[in-house]
Amino acid sequence: MTTIIEVEDLRKDFGPTRALDGVSLEVEQGTVLGLLGPNGAGKTTTVRVLATLLAPTGGTARVAGFDVRTQPDKVRSIIGLTGQYAAVDEKLTGHENLWMVGRLLGMSKRQAHERAEHLLERFRLSDAGDRQVRTYSGGMRRRVDLAVSLVGRPSVLFLDEPTTGLDPVSRLELWEVARELVADGTTVLLTTQYLEEADELADRIVVIDRGKVIAEGTADELKDRTGGRTLEVVVARRDQVGRAQEVLCGLAPPEGVRTDPAARTVAMPVDHDTALAAEAISALTAAEVEIEDFHLNRPSLDDVFLALTGHAAETGEHHDPGEEHGRRFHGPLPGGADELLTDRKAR
Amino acid sequence: MTSVPLDDLAPSSTHDYRRPRGLAAMFHDGAILTWRNLVSLPRTPELVLFTLIQPVMFVVLFNYVFGGSIGQSLPPGVSYAQFLIPGIMVQTIVFGTSATSVGLAEDLQKGLVDRFRSLPIARSAVLSGRIVADTVRLSMVALVLIVVGYVVGFRFEGGLLWGAVMIGFSVAFGFAMSWIMANIGMRVKDPETANTAGFVWLFPLTFLSSVFVPVATMPGWLQPIARNNPVTLVSNLLRELSILGRPAVGTVLPVVLWIIGLTAVFAPMAVNRYRKV
Numbered sequence: 001m002t003t004i005i006e007v008e009d010l011r012k013d014f015g016p017t018r019a020l021d022g023v024s025l026e027v028e029q030g031t032v033l034g035l036l037g038p039n040g041a042g043k044t045t046t047v048r049v050l051a052t053l054l055a056p057t058g059g060t061a062r063v064a065g066f067d068v069r070t071q072p073d074k075v076r077s078i079i080g081l082t083g084q085y086a087a088v089d090e091k092l093t094g095h096e097n098l099w100m101v102g103r104l105l106g107m108s109k110r111q112a113h114e115r116a117e118h119l120l121e122r123f124r125l126s127d128a129g130d131r132q133v134r135t136y137s138g139g140m141r142r143r144v145d146l147a148v149s150l151v152g153r154p155s156v157l158f159l160d161e162p163t164t165g166l167d168p169v170s171r172l173e174l175w176e177v178a179r180e181l182v183a184d185g186t187t188v189l190l191t192t193q194y195l196e197e198a199d200e201l202a203d204r205i206v207v208i209d210r211g212k213v214i215a216e217g218t219a220d221e222l223k224d225r226t227g228g229r230t231l232e233v234v235v236a237r238r239d240q241v242g243r244a245q246e247v248l249c250g251l252a253p254p255e256g257v258r259t260d261p262a263a264r265t266v267a268m269p270v271d272h273d274t275a276l277a278a279e280a281i282s283a284l285t286a287a288e289v290e291i292e293d294f295h296l297n298r299p300s301l302d303d304v305f306l307a308l309t310g311h312a313a314e315t316g317e318h319h320d321p322g323e324e325h326g327r328r329f330h331g332p333l334p335g336g337a338d339e340l341l342t343d344r345k346a347r
Numbered sequence: 348m349t350s351v352p353l354d355d356l357a358p359s360s361t362h363d364y365r366r367p368r369g370l371a372a373m374f375h376d377g378a379i380l381t382w383r384n385l386v387s388l389p390r391t392p393e394l395v396l397f398t399l400i401q402p403v404m405f406v407v408l409f410n411y412v413f414g415g416s417i418g419q420s421l422p423p424g425v426s427y428a429q430f431l432i433p434g435i436m437v438q439t440i441v442f443g444t445s446a447t448s449v450g451l452a453e454d455l456q457k458g459l460v461d462r463f464r465s466l467p468i469a470r471s472a473v474l475s476g477r478i479v480a481d482t483v484r485l486s487m488v489a490l491v492l493i494v495v496g497y498v499v500g501f502r503f504e505g506g507l508l509w510g511a512v513m514i515g516f517s518v519a520f521g522f523a524m525s526w527i528m529a530n531i532g533m534r535v536k537d538p539e540t541a542n543t544a545g546f547v548w549l550f551p552l553t554f555l556s557s558v559f560v561p562v563a564t565m566p567g568w569l570q571p572i573a574r575n576n577p578v579t580l581v582s583n584l585l586r587e588l589s590i591l592g593r594p595a596v597g598t599v600l601p602v603v604l605w606i607i608g609l610t611a612v613f614a615p616m617a618v619n620r621y622r623k624v
Contacts, residue, residue, distance in 0.1 A: 051465045076467035078358075087458035091387035103379050104468050106366035132390060148462070155358040184357035 004029040004156060004187045005050065010059035012045050012211075019045040021211035022059070027189060027204075029155075032182055034202025035191040036305075042211040043191035044084070047160045050189065051081045063156055080154030084161045086141035087148075090134035094125050094144045097133060101151045119147040123177075139170030146177065157181060159190045163197060175200055195302055209309045222304045230297045231277045232267045236290035241266060244289045251280050270296070366467065376469040380476025381483075384450070388484060394446060398488050402439040406431065406495050409559060420564050425590065429504070432496035433513065433585035434558035437578055439492060440485050440521040441553055445545035447481045447525045451532030452541035455624060474621055478525050485521040489514045505592015513588035516602060520581050523606045526613035533620045557582050577605045 005027035012020040020042045027033040035043050048054040049061055052072040060067065066074040081087075088097045095116050102112030120129040123143040128136060133144060142162065149157065159178065163171040178201055182188055192198050198205050199219045207215040207222070215222060235244050244266045245259045252268045259266045270277045277296060284291060367375045389395060414427035421430055454460045454473070463473050493501075493514070503510035528545050535541045555569065556562075556578040562570055573579055584602045587594045 048461075051461075053461055053464055073467045076465055079465065081462070081465040083458050083461060085458045087462040089383060089387065089459060090457070091390045092383065096383075096386065100379060100383055101462075101466065104376055104463075104466055104472075105364070106362070107364045111364055152362075152466075153357065153359040186358045 001028045001030075003027065004064055005033070005189060006060075006062045007046070007050070008060045010046065010049060010061055011057045012042075012049060012054065013057045019211055020049070020056070020059075023208065023211065023213055024059075025206050025213065025216070027187055029187050030182065030185050031203040032178070032188040032190055032201050034198030034205040035189060035208060036193070036195065036198045036202075036205050037191075037208040038193055038305075038309075040210075041208045043193075043208060044160055045211075046208070047081070047158045047189065047191055050075075051079055051158055052076055077152070078155045080149035080152065080157045082142075082146050082149045082157070082159050082162055084164055086133075086145040088133050088141065088145050091132055093130050093132055094120060094136070094140075094147075095129040097144060097148055098151055101148050105152045115151055119150060123147045139166060139173070142166060142170060142174065146174070150181075154186065156187045156189070159188060161191055161193065163192070163194070171197075195300060195305060207305065207308055215304075215308050223299050225304065225307065229270055229272070230267050230299075231270045231280055232265055232295050232297055233281070233284060233291055234293040235264045235266060236292040238264055240289050243287060244284055247283050247287045247289065248280060251276065251283060264292070267297075373469040373471055373475070376472035377475035377479065380463075380472050381479045382476075384476055384480030385483060388480070394484075398443065398484065399491055401442070402435060402488060402492050403495050405435050405439070406492070406499060409435065410499050413559065417560050417564075420561055426500055428496065428500035429502070429590055430561075430586065431559070432492060432499075432501040433517075433589055434556075434582045436489055436492045436514075436517050436585060437520065437556075437582045438553040438558045439488055440517050441524055441578060442546075442549055443485050443488050444481065444521055444524040444528045445542065445549065446484070447477060447528035448532030448535075448541040448545035449538050450477055450481070451529055452536055452538045455533065455536045456538060460621075460624060470622060471618060474529055474617055478522065478529065481525050482518060482522045485525075486514070486518050489517055501589075503592075504590050505588065509588045509592040512594075513585045516581065516588070517585060519606050520577075520602070523609035523613075526610055526617055529617040530613055530620060533617065533624055536624070552576065553578055577602075580605065 003026045005025070007023055007025045010020050010023040011018070023042065023046055025033065025035075035046060037043050045054065049056045050063060050068060052068050052075050055069060060069075062068070063075045064078055066078075068075050088094075089100075092100065098116035098119055099112045102115045103109070107115060116129075117126075120126045123146070125140060125144055125147070128140060133141060136144065146162070162178075163174055166174065175197070178188060178190070188201075190198070190201055202219065205216065205219055205222060206213055215225075233244060233248075235241050238261060241259055241261045241264055245257060248257045248266055248268045252270075256269045257266065258268075268280060270280070274296070281291070281294060366372060409431055410428055414431070417430075418427040421427065451460075451474075454463075454477075460473060493510070503513075531545050532541045535544050555573050556576040557573065558578060562573045562579060565573055580598070580601045584594060584598045587598050
């Protein structure tokens with residue numbers, strides 16, 4: 001494995017504000033690094049420095065061995081950047097956008113045309129290729145934006161919050177493309193504030209907060225830091241939630257048992273003891289509690305983030321469709337993640 | 348060239364194409380971005396409308412509403428149409444330059460400038476592509492005005508050659524003014540603000556000049572300001588070129604100096620600003 005992105009002690013000040021306060025990270029070639037953190041943590045600043053859009057105040061950043069400060073054109077010729085906003089010309093057609101970038105990269109007219117056609121087809125935009133981008137849906141814009149950043153076949157792709165504001169289907173599509181790119185050997189640096197997204201895509205995760213790296217590792221390693229698994233039971237009848245709670249309190253320390261009457265859920269910590277989970281289900285059945293559903297949940301990255309930073313990861317985007325979508329993967333959290341987080345914080 | 352498989356997104360550091368280098372790269376990249384801006388032009392209806400309708404409206408309104416009274420203060424033998432068209436040409440072109448600030452602010456806001464800056468292309472390309480395309484647009488405005496002018500009675504009395512020189516000077520002044528607008532666009536970074544910031548100061552600039560009325564009809568304290576306004580200097584030169592067909596050195600020189608001076612100050616400032624946005 002070769003290291004393709006090397007960042008060492010990177011600092012960036014905007015006037016009196018310190019956006020990056022000594023960030024160091026490394027990305028191996030052909031892997032996905034998830035740069036995870038809340039709004040304002042320094043994710044986008046890191047990407048902008050690596051994409052040669054911002055000069056760092058201190059420290060070094062190298063992409064494929066090229067220094068972003070002294071060899072920006074070398075860096076630019078091997079990177080692709082897809083930002084939070086679809087950076088395509090709305091008045092040009094999808095084809096024209098792709099063609100233009102191909103021409104700027106030095107392709108002949110025919111080469112640029114062929115590359116544009118290939119990418120349109122690959123991103124299922126062939127039918128819309130001759131329409132102005134301003135007529136595209138949000139998902140199509142992101143696709144064409146991603147296609148534009150792939151015209152020059154970059155070895156390193158920066159995806160800066162690529163799915164922010166996307167509908168769940170488009171999000172899944174984008175994840176799919178990202179996986180294919182990585183399978184083909186592209187290195188991806190993904191920034192996200194969606195814990196689910198980092199969990200889905202990233203080989204390794206670097207968590208940053210207030211311009212500093214506060215943790216790094218695989219998603220599993222990060223989750224292991226916050227402890228064991230939880231058994232969650234969804235009770236069929238609301239009037240049985242109380243009884244289910246009594247049963248579980250008989251099996252585990254009562255302070256660990258959480259109930260949410262509204263969601264009809266009861267949860268207890270089981271750590272790695274699956275036998276305890278089975279015992280709990282049997283005990284509930286014996287007590288004639290009607291069970292609708294149950295799961296063993298590992299801690300979500302939400303929990304990880306809270307444990308690491310002492311504050312919740314979400315910053316005001318509670319109604320983001322992607323977040324709800326993300327939760328579906330882990331099953332419902334008792335009482336919703338927010339409530340759970342506040343609960344833990346209080347304790 | 349072998350055809351690329353459809354699903355091939357694989358990274359590649361070896362390409363069967365090459366970017367031009369140095370000065371050639373500046374022209375190559377600038378030309379592509381000029382193309383981009385020119386292709387978008389007819390797809391921006393409000394800009395086309397503004398570009399075509401506004402000068403027509405001004406010519407018609409001023410010529411027929413004010414023409415009667417202002418015409419009396421003109422030298423004998425000069426019709427108001429003869430006086431007005433060169434003035435309105437300067438005014439329309441000056442107003443037209445404000446689209447430069449809006450266009451750049453839009454590109455910045457939508458992340459397009461970030462896109463271009465993350466590509467290995469000439470640093471000057473975004474600005475040169477914008478300004479060259481805008482200069483082409485301004486030339487079209489000038490031609491539209493000549494056509495409208497001929498309808499209301501304007502003529503190139505001094506011959507078509509001097510007429511071409513007249514259009515050349517007006518567009519060159521627009522080019523110089525565009526660099527001021529480029530600075531505004533890159534500083535405000537928001538198209539609406541850029542529109543306002545690019546526009547407001549153009550009213551005093553163009554009205555406190557000889558665009559619509561002879562400076563001699565203004566109050567005495569205002570006359571020195573109006574007389575030294577570059578817009579007046581350009582308007583007067585355009586009139587000499589279209590009416591007399593032989594410009595005096597004293598009229599040409601200040602205009603040339605303004606065009607060179609504005610460009611020399613504001614173009615490097617804009618390029619410098621672009622590096623830092």
